[in-house]
Amino acid sequence: MSDVIDRLRENLRDHADQRGIEFEGRWITWGEVARYGDAVAAQLDAAGCPPSAKIGLIIRNRLAHAAAVLGLLAHRRSISFIYPFLPANAISDNIEALGAAAILADDQDWPNFHAAARQAGCAGIALGSIEDAPALVKGLEKCTRTSFDNALPDGGIEVLSSGTTGAPKRIPMALNLLERAVMSAPGAESGKAPPVQINIWPLGGVGGVCLLTGAAVNNTPLVLMERFTVDALVDALRRHRPDMLGLNPTAIAMLMDADVPADALSSVQVVSGGSAYLDPDVQDRFEQRYGVPILWGMGATEFCGTIVRWTPQMRAEVGDTKRGSTGLPMPGVDVRAVDPESGAQVAPGEDGLLEVHCPAVRPDWVRTTDLVMIDEDGYVFHRGRYDGAIVRGGFKILPERVVDVLRQHPAVVDASVVGMPDARLGAVPVAAVELSQHAQGVDAEALIAHLRKELPPTHIPVEIRIVDALPRTPSLKVALTEVKRMFAQA
Numbered sequence: 001m002s003d004v005i006d007r008l009r010e011n012l013r014d015h016a017d018q019r020g021i022e023f024e025g026r027w028i029t030w031g032e033v034a035r036y037g038d039a040v041a042a043q044l045d046a047a048g049c050p051p052s053a054k055i056g057l058i059i060r061n062r063l064a065h066a067a068a069v070l071g072l073l074a075h076r077r078s079i080s081f082i083y084p085f086l087p088a089n090a091i092s093d094n095i096e097a098l099g100a101a102a103i104l105a106d107d108q109d110w111p112n113f114h115a116a117a118r119q120a121g122c123a124g125i126a127l128g129s130i131e132d133a134p135a136l137v138k139g140l141e142k143c144t145r146t147s148f149d150n151a152l153p154d155g156g157i158e159v160l161s162s163g164t165t166g167a168p169k170r171i172p173m174a175l176n177l178l179e180r181a182v183m184s185a186p187g188a189e190s191g192k193a194p195p196v197q198i199n200i201w202p203l204g205g206v207g208g209v210c211l212l213t214g215a216a217v218n219n220t221p222l223v224l225m226e227r228f229t230v231d232a233l234v235d236a237l238r239r240h241r242p243d244m245l246g247l248n249p250t251a252i253a254m255l256m257d258a259d260v261p262a263d264a265l266s267s268v269q270v271v272s273g274g275s276a277y278l279d280p281d282v283q284d285r286f287e288q289r290y291g292v293p294i295l296w297g298m299g300a301t302e303f304c305g306t307i308v309r310w311t312p313q314m315r316a317e318v319g320d321t322k323r324g325s326t327g328l329p330m331p332g333v334d335v336r337a338v339d340p341e342s343g344a345q346v347a348p349g350e351d352g353l354l355e356v357h358c359p360a361v362r363p364d365w366v367r368t369t370d371l372v373m374i375d376e377d378g379y380v381f382h383r384g385r386y387d388g389a390i391v392r393g394g395f396k397i398l399p400e401r402v403v404d405v406l407r408q409h410p411a412v413v414d415a416s417v418v419g420m421p422d423a424r425l426g427a428v429p430v431a432a433v434e435l436s437q438h439a440q441g442v443d444a445e446a447l448i449a450h451l452r453k454e455l456p457p458t459h460i461p462v463e464i465r466i467v468d469a470l471p472r473t474p475s476l477k478v479a480l481t482e483v484k485r486m487f488a489q490a
Contacts, residue, residue, distance in 0.1 A: 049143045110137055
C-alpha cells in the first residue's frame with residue numbers, strides 16, 4: 001500500500017508540466033520542483049551523506065527551500081528544520097547540537113555559520129535561485145561526521161514550534177503524522193482539493209510544511225509568500241480567486257483593520273484556521289463584513305494536525321448555537337476533559353484539561369496543556385493554555401480571558417497579556433495593546449475602564465502599554481517572551 005511519499009513522487013512525475021508553486025508572481029511547474037529536489041539529493045550523495053542521516057535545513061519561505069523540502073521528502077531523507085531568525089551564534093549552537101550529515105541554507109546565510117558546520121563535520125549546500133543548481137559550499141564538500149545515532153526513521157521531519165514562549169523547539173513528525181496532517185488539511189477530508197492554495201504560514205512549522213506537502217500530493221497549485229502582508233494577500237486573492245482560504249487570527253484582524261473591500265474575498269466560500277484561539281466577536285465581525293463563514297479548528301502539537309474542527313455540515317445543523325466552539329473531534333479522534341489535579345474526567349459543561357486519543361498516531365490517551373469545556377453534544381470550547389495561567393495572590397487568571405475583553409473594545413486590533421513577577425502577590429498581569437489605525441483618543445485609562453466593566457478586580461492588568469505593533473513570530477503569533485522583555489526592561 002502506498003504512503004504519502006509514494007503519492008508525492010507520483011504527482012511530481014505525473015503532473016510535471018502543470019503549475020506547482022508561485023513565488024513573487026512567477027509560477028514554476030511540479031517538474032521544475034522535482035528537478036531541483038533531485039539535484040539537492042544528488043549533492044547529498046556526492047558529499048557522502050548516509051541515506052538515513054538527518055539533514056538540517058535553515059528554512060525560509062523561498063522557492064528553492066520549498067523545492068528542497070519536497071525533494072528531501074521524495075528521497076525519504078530525514079529533515080530537521082532550523083529557525084533562521086535566531087542570532088548567528090544561536091544558529092551555530094543548533095548546528096553543532098543537531099548531529100546532521102549536512103546543512104542546507106540560503107546563500108545569504110552561509111557566511112554566518114560556516115565554521116560551525118565545519119566543526120560539526122557537516123557537508124554544506126547553498127540554496128539560491130531556483131534557476132541555479134544547489135551547490136556544495138566551498139570547504140564543506142564532504143561530510144566528515146561518523147556518528148548518526150539520532151536519525152529520524154524512514155524520512156521523518158522535525159518541525160518547529162511557533163516560538164511564542166521562547167526559541168522554537170524541534171518536534172519529531174514521523175511519516176504517519178505527516179500523512180495524517182496532510183489529510184486533515186482543508187478539502188482533503190472531502191476529497192475536493194481547492195483550485196489554488198495561498199500559504200501564509202512559515203514552511204518550518206506544522207501548518208506550512210503540511211500545506212506544501214498537501215499541495216504536492218494533491219496537485220494543488222500553491223502560492224508561497226516569504227512574508228505575510230495584507231497587500232500581498234489581497235493581490236493573490238484578486239489574481240487567483242480561490243474558493244478556500246486559510247488564515248490565522250492575526251491575519252483576520254489585519255484584513256478588517258485595513259478595510260479590505262468585500263469584493264477582494266468574493267470568490268472565497270469558506271475561511272479555515274486553527275493555529276490559535278479565535279475570538280468569537282472577531283469571527284462575527286468578519287463574517288458580517290465579508291459574508292464568508294469561518295470554519296475554525298484546533299490542533300495539537302503532539303498530533304501534528306487538526307484534532308477538532310468545524311465542517312459546513314456541522315455549521316448548517318447547529319447554526320450559531322455553538323458560538324465560540326472549535327467544533328467536534330475529527331473522525332478517528334476521541335477527546336475528553338479531565339481535572340488538572342486528580343486526572344478524573346469532568347462532567348459535560350465543566351472546564352478541564354484536554355486529553356486526546358488518536359490510535360492512528362499513538363495508542364494511549366495524551367494529555368495536552370489546553371483548558372477546554374466539552375458540552376453535552378461533544379462540542380469543544382477552548383478556554384486557554386493551562387500552563388500559561390497567571391496566579392495573582394492565589395487567584396488564577398487565564399490571559400486569554402483578559403485578551404478577549406480587550407479585543408471587544410472597538411479601537412483594539414489585538415492584545416497580549418502576560419504575567420510579571422511580583423514580590424507580594426507572586427505574579428501580576430500586564431498588557432500590551434495594538435490599536436486600530438482609525439482609533440482616536442483611546443489611552444490606557446480608557447482600556448482599564450473597559451476591562452472593569454467585564455472582569456473582576458484580580459484580572460485587571462497593573463499596566464497597559466499601547467504599542468505601534470505587537471512583536472510577532474513568523475507565524476504571526478504574538479511573541480510572549482518579547483512582550484515580557486518589553487515590560488522587564490521598563
